[in-house]
Amino acid sequence: MEVFGDQWERRLAELMAFWRRRLEGDYVVDEYGFDAEITERFFMAALRPIATKWFRVEVRGIENIPATGGALVVSNHSGTIPLDALMTMVAVHDNSGRFLRALGADLVFKLPVVSGLARKAGTTLACNEDAERMLAGGELVGVWPEGFKGIGKPFTERYKLQRFGRGGFVSAALRTGVPIVPLSVVGAEEIYPLVGNIPALARLLGVPYIPITPFFPLLGPLGLVPLPSKWLLEFGEPIRTDAYDAVEADDPMLVFNVTDQVRETIQQTLYTLLRQRESVFR
Structure with missing residues (x-):
């Protein structure tokens, strides 16, 4: 009982x-290893209290997520540990009823246990081939193009977007003709304020960085508890790509222009949300 x-x-x-x-x-x-039943019954159930009670995630613009068909959600990335991706997956599922299929970095699939869990939760390798197949198959796909440069940036550079790579995600959207939905996340930057790094140890362990925060490693395992910042997730208006021919995905100038449009949209929305935010923790 x-x-x-x-x-x-x-x-x-x-x-x-x-x-x-x-x-x-x-x-x-x-075919990607995604187990919808396990994801909904266990992964979402485990993450939901963190999203609703600890970070108190507020979602705006969820109507910009298409109810059906392929679409690409492109988000800023931050937080030292990529909890923002997990919270976004929960927020999308609970507010739209759809599963967000994340594109993960190589490191995710090199880690024991984590690799298997990521596959079952719908994550696949961040490569154009898998992205295009998923989008063409009508999946809702999520990508965080800043990668480790985003989550590993110092606290002094919070909410300043890093480079969006070569625009591979735009090429995938252009080839499949799906809309790109920009997502701006405020609140994740403050959960683990990154004030330092240990590059020599990071190279030895084969990881992008070893974070130093005001509480880690000083407080040991207790320092891994994220600060309870208030999160805002805003999904912007979809950027349509169906007006282009698939062959135009090979045009580097077009890819650059669309990538820059997505990046600028996210950056400006971040500034707006930061001005609206009353406090980091409420």
């Missing part, structure tokens, strides 16, 4: 039936 409440018998029976089906192999996993 402590775990399941007054309806403990029914809920326990449902849980037992669920695990029986799983053990018998009666479930569906797509």
Whole structure:
């Protein structure tokens, strides 16, 4: 009763039936390894309290997410640890009913345990081939083009967008004709204020950086608890790409112009949200 409440018998029976089906192999996993049932029942359920109670995520412009069909969500990236991607996946699912299929960095798929969990949650490698196949298949795909430069930037450079790479995400959208939805996230910059780095140790461990924050490593494991900043997620108006021919995805000037448009839209929205924010923590 402590775990399941007054309806403990029914809920326990449902849980037992669920695990029986799983053990018998009666479930569906797509070609990328995505397990929708596990993602909804466990991953989303575990992350939801963090999003709603700890970060108090407020979502705006969710109507700009298409109800069906392929679309590419492009977001700024920050926070030292990429919790912003996880919170975005929860926010999209809970407010639109769709699963956001994230494009992850190589490092994600080199880590034991993390790699398998990421696959089951719908993440795939950030490469044009997988992105185009997903978009053409009608999936909602998320990309964070700043990469490690975004989440690993010093606190003094917070909310200043880094380079968006070579615009590979734009090429994928142009080839498939799907809309690009810019997303601006405010609040993630403050969860782990990055004040230093240990590059020698980072190279030794094969990771992009070893963060130093006001609380880590000084407070040990306690320093890994993120600060409870208030988050704002605003989805901007979709940028249409269906007016272009697929061959135009090979035009570097067009790709650069669209990439710059997406980046500038996100940056200006960040400035607007920061002006509207009353406080970091409320």
